[in-house]
Amino acid sequence: MASRSGYRPPKIPEMTVHRLSVYTRCLLQLEEDGVKTVSSQELAERFDLNSAQVRKDLAYFGEFGVRGIGYYVSGLKAELQKILGLDREWPVALVGFGNLGSALFHYRGFSRQGFRIVAVFDDDPGKATREVDSVPIFPSRDLAREVRARGIQIAILAVPPEAAQTVTDRLVAAGIRALLNFAPARLRVPRDVRLKNVDLSIELETLSFYLAKGSR
């Protein structure tokens, strides 16, 4: 296992990070089922993964397998959670509380992984200065103050596209280090801020491409 102190990670492909999340979910499932150890082959077969890929992805972070045994399910799960930063709680800001913002607020997956929405921002006067499930809703002019006061590093953007860049600039100025953007807008951020865009209609277009191909 990789020791914490001497650990110097190489440059990790984003797809590897993505797959670590998938592996973690598989290991959680195995743990629930009472499975104690698993080989990369068993893992691959059961969850429709590629066993060589599993070994290669894990090799970036250390030697987790034990000869003749495979991986200890709970041990590997805990290591991956640590690597993914899921061994702690991340306070998250949600900006925009329309239909999508509201759905994201209630999305069960976030809090299960340690992402806790601690502040919501929305300029609808009916929503601002109120709260939802004990989480306060602020007008966006309070962004900087609240982000700093609550030590928030991650923000989820669910605002209309025309407001997205302005809100992003404010978040960056307030010290946000990572942004998950749902607005259909291409945002500019400084190099040291991580931006991840989720464009829901692009996902649908990948599907229609393949369907249209058959009829061209």
Add this chain to the structure above:
Amino acid sequence: MASRSGYRPPKIPEMTVHRLSVYTRCLLQLEEDGVKTVSSQELAERFDLNSAQVRKDLAYFGEFGVRGIGYYVSGLKAELQKILGLDREWPVALVGFGNLGSALFHYRGFSRQGFRIVAVFDDDPGKATREVDSVPIFPSRDLAREVRARGIQIAILAVPPEAAQTVTDRLVAAGIRALLNFAPARLRVPRDVRLKNVDLSIELETLSFYLAKGSR
């Protein structure tokens, strides 16, 4: 330009398809701004793309550039929309009408690209047999009948994870050819059905990985 009749596409990487959607958005923006022609360099600079990548991606589908001019914005946009299957309307089924399903129903991006949700399915007795914005809401036992009757090929899944596989099996049996899945569940589909998983917490985990790296 590629002619429709003699057109035989090679195997296209999924990331190329994804980028075609991005290019289409850029061209729409240019068209709105009254720009008539654009070079791959200008396109790259303005939208923070890679010009060699743009040329390579487009080359899969034909020769769109004109020497000394670049691309005709409206012409290229129309070609890409055709390639992506956005030159027609796709009737879409939305399965699950909780918070997320409701947000997806109102997501403006879908209808703008020709994806029209024509039937909603939900087993909540309060919702079933009612309608939303003139779109009928059916109980899930009506899935097969309505999917066939309405010629639906694409479904969006926004059901709880424990219901996802059962619903998927029903959709596949009814003739659905492409699935956009928001449920945090790994689904099994036949090889000829396209499945695209959207796991919103995995996107957040990619971000926390990079933030955690700094503190390890």
